Amino acid sequence: MTSPKPEIVAIGDAIVDVIATCDERFLEERGLQKGSMRLLTPDEADRLYADMGPTRETSGGSAANTMAGVAALGGSAAFIGQIAADQLGTIFAHDMTTLGVRFDTPPISEGPPTGRCLILVTPDAQRTMNTCPGASHELSAAALDERLIGGASVLLLEGYLWGPERPRATMLQGIDIARRSGCKVAFTLSESICIAGRRDGFLNMIEQGSIDILFANEDEALQLTARADLDGALDELSAKVPTLVVTRGAAGAVGVEQGARTAVPAVQVERVVDTTGAGDLFAAGFLTARCRGQSIERCLGAGARAAAEVITHFGARPGADLSKLVDQ
């Protein structure tokens, strides 16, 4: 199933999601901010896990979910991310490769175990993520395959990996390889990039023209620009990147290219079960359509349809064959 020359390559967290439902009080009692992502130490993760109800496990990771989506949509994808040589790592690798995503990063046999994300889903289908990144943050430049990245049309980078120094350096080296080869660089923001200290470095990078396509949700766009109005944030960011895509949950999404804004509504679904992965799958739909040369309106539409599918069930990976969604 694996494509010999993937069009889209991603660098991101290699994570197994550990999903439980909970009520609002569970979050309140632990001071967890609904909808957020925070990093946990292994001890903190063990304590939270012990409090959580019975769980189901599925492979996750933001950019990894996007590559799973690209493959399910009929595109060709590869993923670079660090697992450990353990049972959760085996599960992660299996789920990538059997979806048709090329995944060659060798597991580490020493150091932390494969990363996991403890996800609490409240009755309103919001997800609150508690990540113990484990091996994921050990990603080194040795994992980069120059020919793989150089041969692709798009390199997608994940903001969650921008925090820790080693994977950030790896991603910067990935950007260098991509730019030398004419491969476009896409970056998906995440809350963690918006915190003080990281924001300035990131804004400098996009001012230097290193990013071709920037994905953000509304909150992240506001935080990154330190603004309260979306209009201003869209203007500021779109002046720095050729393609800006901002998702707005139930309010749909907006894309900006060459100063022109295009908005699409969200696709209605019968029942929203778990919003985990909505943004990741939106990016999958957008990038797959873009690689087929489609207009920004059609790319946004494909993103909205892919996101709509993933929120109808638990887990951040596509639950069905999505290959007909892109060209609708």
Place this chain on the structure above:
Amino acid sequence: MTSPKPEIVAIGDAIVDVIATCDERFLEERGLQKGSMRLLTPDEADRLYADMGPTRETSGGSAANTMAGVAALGGSAAFIGQIAADQLGTIFAHDMTTLGVRFDTPPISEGPPTGRCLILVTPDAQRTMNTCPGASHELSAAALDERLIGGASVLLLEGYLWGPERPRATMLQGIDIARRSGCKVAFTLSESICIAGRRDGFLNMIEQGSIDILFANEDEALQLTARADLDGALDELSAKVPTLVVTRGAAGAVGVEQGARTAVPAVQVERVVDTTGAGDLFAAGFLTARCRGQSIERCLGAGARAAAEVITHFGARPGADLSKLVDQ
């Protein structure tokens, strides 16, 4: 959450289910018999796993599912089964204890890994199970807690564990403890008990009066008695056990006590997604109601309602708080 003195104690496989959907052809090409359970060597399991699509993982095991159901139904339960000291074992233990099932069996740190069951679900919601029992078959009599079993009202044993010698000896010792203490012995059949060589030993045991409550599905009842007619099988088996419960899928279930038959219809559900665990949850409903002193008709009804819930979603564990189902 864990009850100090569980009413129902089970001995069974400690298994994590690894679930993927597949089409009919996938089963045909591999000669897999739909609806069956077969045992795999670790190599066979690795090969099948590599062919399966992306999976989701949830805790499983027949009697373990039943104890999870008892806890979700508001009953008090304990489980005895062998896990290894690995990530899947940690998941299994977590899912039992956070449901409120007492689970104290220490993991083994040498030998095979925690058992897993590769489950293929076809579009007709049938499940085909491929079990790599791993540590599960290492269960020794050292795991038996005499006070735990002696203090319970019911000891449930699982037919899948009847095949291998060591856990069979452990179960026989469990039966001895139960009978000395006035604890009823329930046994849930499984295909594996019906094969030549095992059948005679089992029939001898029930003739000796060691089993108080026997659960079987229609196929198992026919195979165990080597009959083609359900009527004859019900007569033959009910003469040997005080309480016989036979589940018949969409045709409901029948119970026989003191020669009198009681039948209940299946509970209709909007959409059957995955029938894995239907029999296990039926037993949970039945036993929980029985511990509350309810009539066989009400016990069968509680079983049918618990089974109906578990077939509406993937995985063999309850997807919701079932505590109102028993007394309906």
